[in-house]
Amino acid sequence: MYYQVEKQDGYYRIGSPENVFSYLFVGSKKAALIDTGYGFGDLKSVVRSITDKPLIIINTHGHCDHTGGNAQFDEVCYIGEKDIEVCREHSEASMRKDNAERAKNSMNYESGETYNGLPDAFDMEAYCARGTGTLQSISEGACFELGGVTLKIYETPGHTKGGISVLYLEKNLLFIGDATGMFVWLFAKETTDLETYIAAVRKMYDLDAAYYIGSHNPNPIRREELLRYIRAAEEADYEKGEPFESFFGMEYEPRVCALDGKTLREMFQSDFASVVIGKDKRK
Ligand SMILES: [Zn+2]
Structure with missing residues (x-):
């Protein structure tokens, strides 16, 4: 099967070959899906094989590897207002085509081998013709009651201006998308300044979640690690940085x-922490 579904404590982790994770929550009344990956495979069928409950879709931010599968669903996809434009840009046919071509030559970084990261039945033309799905903006404080599962939205800008994180209240887990991590990209035009990013990571720290769960790393982040990520941003010096290809x-x-x-x-x-910044983000 193209997607790998792993049952976690209170939710499902849905992984794809290009190392993007979506998260599915099933309450007694409704279900919710955080992020839709690149959407190369049939994510909808995977979700519907797990639950037939009414579905809420939340995009942590507008990047193509988090929203690419939106259009498979008829449901509304909630996204931070400031990321709607990014999502549109990242849903354009040219970007979709580039992503799919690159996935054909995916790299296993441990072995150095390349592999085809697309599913067998992949239809390039249909994939490139898909849009953003039905987007609806969402802001801080919005709350979804799924029945025994409560998801609360926090704005965590930095990686993108409209980035959001989702707190799973009952388990005290914060799903952060790409909002922080040991190797956070803060160089594109949709990125905020470093101060805004630092404030968002402090806010995540203050939320005191049991774990912080990102979209590309199956290992949850512990709260103390956020302090290193903050320090990496505070001490970042573009002049001393290592060029990133x-x-x-x-x-x-x-x-x-x-x-x-x-x-x-x-x-x-394990103690690596960094920010990846652009030349216009010099301090
Ligand atoms: Zn991203």
């Missing part, structure tokens, strides 16, 4: 500014 955003000349002078070679160490 990427398929995306080379026009921003991104550099990795890692804590304590570490380099990208050390990024799999």
